[in-house]
Amino acid sequence: MALSLGQIVESLGGRLIGDPQHLIQKLAPLDTAQADALSFLSNPKYQSQLATTQAGCVIVSPAVADATDARTALIVAANPYHYFARLTQLWRQHTRVSDEPLVHPSAVIHPQAHVDATARIGPLCVVERGAHIGANTWLKSGVTVGEDCRIGERCIVHAGVVIGADGFGFALFEGRWEKIEQLGAVRIGNDVEIGANTCIDRGALDDTVIEDGVKLDNLVQIGHNVHVGANTAMAGCAGVAGSARIGANCTVGGGAVVLGHLQLADGVHISAASVVMRSIRQPGQYSGVFPIDDNASWEKNAATLRQLHRLRDRIKSLESALESQKK
Amino acid sequence: MALSLGQIVESLGGRLIGDPQHLIQKLAPLDTAQADALSFLSNPKYQSQLATTQAGCVIVSPAVADATDARTALIVAANPYHYFARLTQLWRQHTRVSDEPLVHPSAVIHPQAHVDATARIGPLCVVERGAHIGANTWLKSGVTVGEDCRIGERCIVHAGVVIGADGFGFALFEGRWEKIEQLGAVRIGNDVEIGANTCIDRGALDDTVIEDGVKLDNLVQIGHNVHVGANTAMAGCAGVAGSARIGANCTVGGGAVVLGHLQLADGVHISAASVVMRSIRQPGQYSGVFPIDDNASWEKNAATLRQLHRLRDRIKSLESALESQKK
Amino acid sequence: MALSLGQIVESLGGRLIGDPQHLIQKLAPLDTAQADALSFLSNPKYQSQLATTQAGCVIVSPAVADATDARTALIVAANPYHYFARLTQLWRQHTRVSDEPLVHPSAVIHPQAHVDATARIGPLCVVERGAHIGANTWLKSGVTVGEDCRIGERCIVHAGVVIGADGFGFALFEGRWEKIEQLGAVRIGNDVEIGANTCIDRGALDDTVIEDGVKLDNLVQIGHNVHVGANTAMAGCAGVAGSARIGANCTVGGGAVVLGHLQLADGVHISAASVVMRSIRQPGQYSGVFPIDDNASWEKNAATLRQLHRLRDRIKSLESALESQKK
Numbered sequence: 001m002a003l004s005l006g007q008i009v010e011s012l013g014g015r016l017i018g019d020p021q022h023l024i025q026k027l028a029p030l031d032t033a034q035a036d037a038l039s040f041l042s043n044p045k046y047q048s049q050l051a052t053t054q055a056g057c058v059i060v061s062p063a064v065a066d067a068t069d070a071r072t073a074l075i076v077a078a079n080p081y082h083y084f085a086r087l088t089q090l091w092r093q094h095t096r097v098s099d100e101p102l103v104h105p106s107a108v109i110h111p112q113a114h115v116d117a118t119a120r121i122g123p124l125c126v127v128e129r130g131a132h133i134g135a136n137t138w139l140k141s142g143v144t145v146g147e148d149c150r151i152g153e154r155c156i157v158h159a160g161v162v163i164g165a166d167g168f169g170f171a172l173f174e175g176r177w178e179k180i181e182q183l184g185a186v187r188i189g190n191d192v193e194i195g196a197n198t199c200i201d202r203g204a205l206d207d208t209v210i211e212d213g214v215k216l217d218n219l220v221q222i223g224h225n226v227h228v229g230a231n232t233a234m235a236g237c238a239g240v241a242g243s244a245r246i247g248a249n250c251t252v253g254g255g256a257v258v259l260g261h262l263q264l265a266d267g268v269h270i271s272a273a274s275v276v277m278r279s280i281r282q283p284g285q286y287s288g289v290f291p292i293d294d295n296a297s298w299e300k301n302a303a304t305l306r307q308l309h310r311l312r313d314r315i316k317s318l319e320s321a322l323e324s325q326k327k
Numbered sequence: 328m329a330l331s332l333g334q335i336v337e338s339l340g341g342r343l344i345g346d347p348q349h350l351i352q353k354l355a356p357l358d359t360a361q362a363d364a365l366s367f368l369s370n371p372k373y374q375s376q377l378a379t380t381q382a383g384c385v386i387v388s389p390a391v392a393d394a395t396d397a398r399t400a401l402i403v404a405a406n407p408y409h410y411f412a413r414l415t416q417l418w419r420q421h422t423r424v425s426d427e428p429l430v431h432p433s434a435v436i437h438p439q440a441h442v443d444a445t446a447r448i449g450p451l452c453v454v455e456r457g458a459h460i461g462a463n464t465w466l467k468s469g470v471t472v473g474e475d476c477r478i479g480e481r482c483i484v485h486a487g488v489v490i491g492a493d494g495f496g497f498a499l500f501e502g503r504w505e506k507i508e509q510l511g512a513v514r515i516g517n518d519v520e521i522g523a524n525t526c527i528d529r530g531a532l533d534d535t536v537i538e539d540g541v542k543l544d545n546l547v548q549i550g551h552n553v554h555v556g557a558n559t560a561m562a563g564c565a566g567v568a569g570s571a572r573i574g575a576n577c578t579v580g581g582g583a584v585v586l587g588h589l590q591l592a593d594g595v596h597i598s599a600a601s602v603v604m605r606s607i608r609q610p611g612q613y614s615g616v617f618p619i620d621d622n623a624s625w626e627k628n629a630a631t632l633r634q635l636h637r638l639r640d641r642i643k644s645l646e647s648a649l650e651s652q653k654k
Numbered sequence: 655m656a657l658s659l660g661q662i663v664e665s666l667g668g669r670l671i672g673d674p675q676h677l678i679q680k681l682a683p684l685d686t687a688q689a690d691a692l693s694f695l696s697n698p699k700y701q702s703q704l705a706t707t708q709a710g711c712v713i714v715s716p717a718v719a720d721a722t723d724a725r726t727a728l729i730v731a732a733n734p735y736h737y738f739a740r741l742t743q744l745w746r747q748h749t750r751v752s753d754e755p756l757v758h759p760s761a762v763i764h765p766q767a768h769v770d771a772t773a774r775i776g777p778l779c780v781v782e783r784g785a786h787i788g789a790n791t792w793l794k795s796g797v798t799v800g801e802d803c804r805i806g807e808r809c810i811v812h813a814g815v816v817i818g819a820d821g822f823g824f825a826l827f828e829g830r831w832e833k834i835e836q837l838g839a840v841r842i843g844n845d846v847e848i849g850a851n852t853c854i855d856r857g858a859l860d861d862t863v864i865e866d867g868v869k870l871d872n873l874v875q876i877g878h879n880v881h882v883g884a885n886t887a888m889a890g891c892a893g894v895a896g897s898a899r900i901g902a903n904c905t906v907g908g909g910a911v912v913l914g915h916l917q918l919a920d921g922v923h924i925s926a927a928s929v930v931m932r933s934i935r936q937p938g939q940y941s942g943v944f945p946i947d948d949n950a951s952w953e954k955n956a957a958t959l960r961q962l963h964r965l966r967d968r969i970k971s972l973e974s975a976l977e978s979q980k981k
Binding site (some may be wrong): 026027028029032079081082084085086088089091092095104106122123124140141142156158159160191193195196197213215217218219231233235236237249254255272273289290291292293294295298299302303305306307308309311312315318319322325 | 760762778780796798800814816819820822824825827829830831832833834835836837851853855858859860873875877891893895909911913924925928929930931932938939940941942943944945947951954955957958959961962965968969972975976979
């Protein structure tokens with residue numbers, strides 16, 4: 001597999017400074033790329049690496065192109081990282097061998113499910129009755145799509161994902177849990193990507209909704225009746241409890257937890273491992289993590305933390321004492 | 328699918344105030360229900376919604392029924408939420424089409440496994456040698472039940488669950504981990520529900536035990552030799568490390584962690600994302616989460632937290648200084 | 655299944671004090687073992703149990719053997735826990751029935767995958783094009799090994815594991831996420847064990863690497879381009895974000911999170927549920943967890959914590975005030 005620099009700019013645009021015949025055989029990070037590799041520079045912080053990189057060609061912004069006297073070939077693009085993303089797609093397109101049938105014969109698809117003729121269903125997937133898989137959507141291996149759940153177009157669903165398991169709903173009655181049957185489904189928009197072994201539960205009465213362009217990483221848990229707004233992204237192991245409503249263009253860091261029934265405005269960013277315990281109405285970055293420390297220091301600080309409220313009272317007393325001295 | 332109000336109270340009991348011929352076509356939340364929908368009011372806080380709801384009928388408590396002058400039909404039940412749970416079950420019973428064989432032909436069941444004649448084994452499940460699946464238990468798709476593991480009656484096991492993978496047991500020897508073969512199994516009682524992609528490991532020597540009526544949400548991790556008491560419920564992404572012993576009627580919030588070898592008494596409730604680092608002998612609610620804040624505030628407070636022990640010492644010094652002034 | 659004490663020391667070494675004809679029918683913990691059971695004492699703290707145990711035989715260290723006058727049979731070994739680990743392996747070897755074919759017929763193996771003739775591929779596994787499964791490696795049920803991913807020798811991969819799903823890589827462009835195709839793979843060394851439903855993502859450009867002897871528990875998330883050094887162990891629900899580099903001989907506790915692009919030196923031990931937010935250059939134990947407390951105490955301390963920085967300022971003011979009094 002090789003593409004010339006000329007072929008690349010012909011496909012993706014950008015201005016080439018260098019030899020269009022030069023062959024690129026791989027994409028690589030700036031610090032390890034060799035002459036057969038194409039790399040990119042999106043963060044001006046690393047601009048000094050341009051002088052030393054062995055890369056055959058580097059994608060750079062116009063400003064960087066103007067400032068550099070690097071002798072490597074350059075592709076100049078307004079947004080180098082976006083250009084690089086499109087380049088990975090071009091690369092994948094040329095390297096992917098697609099000798100397999102769109103629907104793998106080992107998949108178990110209910111006759112009353114609707115699978116678009118252009119959708120790809122990998123080995124050992126299960127698509128239940130009434131489920132709907134949209135155009136150009138790809139279920140990789142071992143994905144389960146439960147009854148009546150709908151997935152839009154151009155989605156990618158990675159291995160082991162479970163869409164439409166029952167939400168966690170029970171009524172406590174005389175010390176035992178009575179099951180509340182989950183009668184809703186899951187509705188997933190277009191251009192959604194869902195990471196391996198992630199779970200999205202069906203709603204109790206209404207549906208759980210994942211809007212267009214949402215990206216979920218691996219091992220994410222989405223409870224019943226959650227609503228995730230368009231283009232929101234959640235990193236691995238994040239969990240969103242039932243009926244929470246996450247806005248559009250949010251990010252939720254890895255291992256973060258959003259409690260049930262809360263609302264997050266559009267543009268809210270939750271740091272990794274933080275726990276959202278109240279609704280957040282203003283966009284911005286929010287955090288709540290105990291800072292890690294060597295174990296001995298942590299133990300002392302954690303022990304003191306359990307008396308923090310009393311420490312505050314002692315400060316108050318000191319302030320009063322000093323105040324009364326003044327009088 | 329439609330049931331008349333008359334049919335409903337005939338099946339489930341309760342006192343109907345309204346037209347028994349009125350047809351219900353769906354169950355819906357109070358605020359979105361229309362005339363063809365049945366809803367419920369379990370929290371008196373929302374009682375004012377009774378005046379405005381468009382629902383065809385609402386399940387209410389006797390107290391609420393006495394107090395309201397709502398013109399909607401009512402079903403009066405001692406515990407509306409429990410009545411509603413039973414109603415969802417009735418609904419499911421009427422809507423579920425069961426044209427599939429009890430044991431899906433794609434399931435891989437070892438000839439020496441015991442599967443009760445009334446159990447339902449979904450597509451692509453694996454039931455290994457010596458495993459035992461009790462009456463009316465339902466394994467949904469892609470569930471693995473390992474060698475010699477036992478599941479009781481009326482259990483529901485959601486897609487992707489792994490019961491009986493090896494516990495995480497190794498002996499460190501000269502810098503390398505020597506595997507401790509996990510010779511126990513998993514024993515699960517009756518009326519247990521297990522959420523999608525949850526894992527319950529087999530014991531090292533004795534069995535891991537999940538007692539009757541336990542409910543586990545998705546992506547929960549139960550380590551080897553854990554014992555979970557009857558009717559305890561754990562929300563998504565909770566993790567219980569090896570040999571912990573959780574009492575009966577406990578709840579463990581989403582993302583909470585219980586360290587190994589600890590004991591939780593009956594009736595202990597752990598808040599979401601809290602970490603149990605010592606045994607808890609008294610029932611009650613326990614929490615331990617860093618409060619989320621805007622990022623700048625969190626950074627300042629977290630930095631100070633790393634010096635909290637020294638702050639305490641400074642308060643002590645101030646107290647001493649003031650004390651010596653008095654003398 | 656039974657082995658005599660004589661057979662055991664013949665296989666595993668160690669000095670037997672007792673009757674070599676005595677038959678052992680199970681391995682059991684010291685406190686519940688009966689005369690037909692073999693147990694072990696690795697922690698001197700429990701030495702007093704030797705006097706009361708009903709075990710048919712106990713594995714002990716030379717020091718304990720010298721000090722005890724217990725009447726039970728003893729196997730004396732330099733490292734009793736390591737001896738016990740090897741004994742569980744001997745036990746498993748004698749009890750495992752292997753009537754199944756090495757490659758289960760339900761597994762979906764691409765004709766261009768390489769599976770060593772001695773590897774065992776369980777039911778409903780998927781091994782994609784170009785994947786490589788080394789000698790004596792065992793994929794249990796429902797494991798996915800993605801395109802071009804390589805697993806070494808003597809590895810154990812538990813049910814539901816996903817190796818080689820796409821890393822979570824997107825370029826934000828005009829409010830939408832452009833996919834960065836993940837062109838790297840996953841390389842896993844020898845003697846690695848991977849717990850149920852754990853996910854290891856493929857690299858973006860280079861490979862994600864798991865070195866020899868690494869042990870990962872269940873539901874662990876390893877992001878793209880992570881490097882995990884030899885003999886490092888991670889407990890359940892741990893998560894490592896993209897491009898982090900974990901040293902050799904580290905341990906990562908259950909539910910702990912390591913943020914992206916960080917480095918952990920060899921011999922770093924992260925406590926359960928702690929969040930690593932900066933690189934750690936020195937070996938040692940590191941922690942960062944909010945201490946759990948009864949809910950009312952937690953609420954008061956957490957509320958105060960949100961004002962901690964201001965408390966520090968108040969302490970400073972008090973110190974200044976006292977200081978100025980002295981002048």
